[in-house]
Amino acid sequence: MDVAVFGAGGRMGQASCQAVEASDDLNLVARIDSGDDREPATAAQVVIDFTHPDAVMDNLQWCLEHGINAVVGTTGFTDERLETLRESLTQAPGVGIVIAANFSIGAVLMMKFAEQAAAFYESAEIIELHHPNKADAPSGTATTTARRMAAARTAAGLGPSPDATQHEVPGARGATVDDIHVHSVRLRGLVAHQEVQLGAEGETLTIRHDSYDRVSFMPGVLAAVRAVPQLPGLTVGIESILGL
Ligand SMILES: NC(=O)C1=CN([C@@H]2O[C@H](COP(=O)(O)OP(=O)(O)OC[C@H]3O[C@@H](n4cnc5c(N)ncnc54)[C@H](OP(=O)(O)O)[C@@H]3O)[C@@H](O)[C@H]2O)C=CC1
Numbered sequence: 001m002d003v004a005v006f007g008a009g010g011r012m013g014q015a016s017c018q019a020v021e022a023s024d025d026l027n028l029v030a031r032i033d034s035g036d037d038r039e040p041a042t043a044a045q046v047v048i049d050f051t052h053p054d055a056v057m058d059n060l061q062w063c064l065e066h067g068i069n070a071v072v073g074t075t076g077f078t079d080e081r082l083e084t085l086r087e088s089l090t091q092a093p094g095v096g097i098v099i100a101a102n103f104s105i106g107a108v109l110m111m112k113f114a115e116q117a118a119a120f121y122e123s124a125e126i127i128e129l130h131h132p133n134k135a136d137a138p139s140g141t142a143t144t145t146a147r148r149m150a151a152a153r154t155a156a157g158l159g160p161s162p163d164a165t166q167h168e169v170p171g172a173r174g175a176t177v178d179d180i181h182v183h184s185v186r187l188r189g190l191v192a193h194q195e196v197q198l199g200a201e202g203e204t205l206t207i208r209h210d211s212y213d214r215v216s217f218m219p220g221v222l223a224a225v226r227a228v229p230q231l232p233g234l235t236v237g238i239e240s241i242l243g244l
């Protein structure tokens, strides 16, 4: 299968190019960076996009106009953006887009376990920790985890986590995503890490995932690349591709 990488010179783009080139069944036909002509990518059946939240929607519009499938790891997907893509996909029959906030197997499992556990604990908070060159906060993984946990909590009849704070320095309690507090650490030496902390009377549960190297994302990226031609429309997350 012929593959193009958008954001090829970036951290994830470089790792993706290496992974595609190392695969017997995939052929890297274009490396596209900001300002490059995308024309060489018209030879691809699948585009991998690891660019920037400000660039990704335009890139995907281009893919749809050219009938090219896409595997997208770039963050910044709001419900509105996903709805825009669903509408655009109706004009591009047969084309598939897979978007995942995190392609590492451990992170996919961490999100699933956190969602399962969320219904059983009165308190829940998320701490995400990343390298200091990351453009966005909170991370896409933390936002996705918080939304899934919040939905599970609501379904279980739980309200917001108990919190008697009345006086705080602004930001001390982090951001809130669907009523779940999310704390973002940016630290030289880190790659991508997340801890979900849950608490009930007399016990806590911590679910932690660490990506120490960007190779950790590649099995998930390649599984999505191989699957997307058979997945017309929008697929969010790779759980179904991994058979979870
Ligand atoms: N889903 C997942 O598993 C993962 C997702 N990510 C996400 O992937 C994204 C990229 O992360 P990372 O690789 O660390 O970032 P980098 O900044 O290292 O790389 C982004 C690259 O995209 C290029 N770029 C920007 N705009 C365009 C465009 N319009 N067309 C083509 N290339 C473009 C940049 O070029 P220039 O510098 O010249 O602007 C840069 O080379 C982020 O949103 C990040 O959160 C990261 C890791 C895992």
Ligand SMILES: O=C(O)C1=N[C@H](C(=O)O)C[C@H](O)C1
Pocket: 075, 101, 102, 130, 134, 135, 138, 139, 140, 141, 142, 191, 192, 193
């Ligand atoms: O920018 C990163 O590095 C990462 N971005 C994704 C996110 O925002 O969740 C995935 C992973 O955490 C690494």
